[in-house]
Amino acid sequence: MAIQGDLFSYPLPELLQWLDGSRKTGTLQLSWEAGERKLFVLSGQVTAMSSAGLRERVARLSELARLCRGNRVLAAFDELQRDPDVEDAFLRHGVDVRMVREMGREELVSSVMDLTMAGRGTFHWTEDGDRTGEDWLPSDMSLRELLFESLRWVDEHADVERALPIDAMSVRALAPPSASQPFLHRALLTLCAQPQNLGRLRLSMGVSRSALTRRVYDLLRLKLVEVEGAPHVEADPVAEMLEKGAVLVREGQFDAAGIICASLLSSDPADRRVREFARMVQREHVAALYGELSPVAVPVMVHDPGAMTLLKPEERQIAGLVNGHWDVSTLVLAVPARELDTLRTLAKLTRMGLLQLTVPGR
Known part of the structure; x- marks a missing residue:
């Protein structure tokens, strides 16, 4: 189609x-x-x-x-x-x-x-x-993460433009690049060891103006560069937490990202960046769990009364619906809990040895 x-x-x-x-x-x-x-x-x-010309740009930048x-x-x-x-x-x-x-x-x-x-x-x-x-x-990069990151950049673009409105503004590095920094940060710090204006930087790097100013703004916020004529830029704590949360998601640390998400939602649930981040974390976690638990796999309970006492009441409720006939996708639909909560419980039961997964036809 x-x-x-x-x-x-x-x-x-x-x-x-x-x-x-x-x-x-x-x-x-x-x-x-x-x-x-x-x-x-x-x-x-x-x-x-x-x-x-993308490959040539990567080669030139490197x-x-x-x-x-x-x-x-x-x-x-x-x-x-x-x-x-x-x-x-x-x-x-x-x-x-x-x-x-x-x-x-x-x-x-x-x-x-x-x-x-x-x-x-x-x-x-x-x-x-x-x-x-x-x-x-x-x-x-998943489509969910791409959507979240791009919308976050859109929401913060007005701040970037206010700080860096014209291409004639000169950028000078205040610190040398380090291996722990993102690739474009390292490239910019290397190129700006001697002052360079934004227009010349954009042409030499072959990136769009919005991409360049975004990364220069990040460096300005981190106090790693100075820009002639730019206002003093204070660190945005929400943006910093969102960036850290996105890194945790890429590393598969969904529980830690969820803690950041809950904290941000409680402080400002109206912020679109935060709402998009919450959706992204949930969908990425669900996708990761489906990679661990095939939707067509049929869970079978392993009798262990001692281990069952360690479960929370809601986890025992989900375990009680495992009948050896329903596959994972059917259980997700049958359980009244959220899809994420059901999958997390099934994954926990599997790790505890209380569930065995069988795939029909294998």
Whole structure:
């Protein structure tokens, strides 16, 4: 099935939500004045993306930031045409694949932010996910996380523009780059060892103005750069907590991210950034649990009265509905608790040895 349309009638955030909720697999092509992007999606996960000249930009940035020789990066990309194993292809040429994935994330978020703010452009969706002949970059970003990050950038864009309104503003690094910093932060700190204005930085790095100013603003907030003529920027505690929460989600630490989420919701439930973060954490946690508990697996209880006494009443209620015939997806529908709570309980019972999972036909 293929569908197409314009992003004024069907806004990009709604399109991404539909693709994620439908667990679609295929290719999303986005076109507007800034060019064209293709997102290769597998069941709600963006596995790769492509755009004209993207590989060359990654190679140039890696060399400008003194992280890796550009020709080695391009050689690794050429290797991908012969060997689709991303880890092996980059390792063979001594290139850190994390750098490449991070650049892909930056490109994804900034492109979706630009398109969301512009409110124009066209899209074409097809269930054909073939990447043959495309200059693609590997990615490991879910549609939920992409939507959350891009909307957060949109919400904070007015603050960025107030601080950095013109390209003639000069940026100077106040600290050297370190290996613990994001790739673009390291690149900017390296390039701004001597003062550079925003316009020259944008052209040399080959990124959009919104992507550049966003990262310069982050560095300004961290007191790692000074910008001539920029106002004093105070750290935004909500933005900092959201960034830390997003890192925890990427690392699979959902309980810790949930604590941050609960704290932010209690302090300001009206903040759209917080609401989007809460939805993202829940859906990412659910997706991770379905990776652990196949929806078609049939749980069977293991008799252990002593271990059952350790369960909470609501967990014993869920355990009582396990009958050896219903699969995980049926149990999720039958239990009155939230989908996330049911899956967490089933995963806990499995780890305690109180459940055995059997997959029909195996």
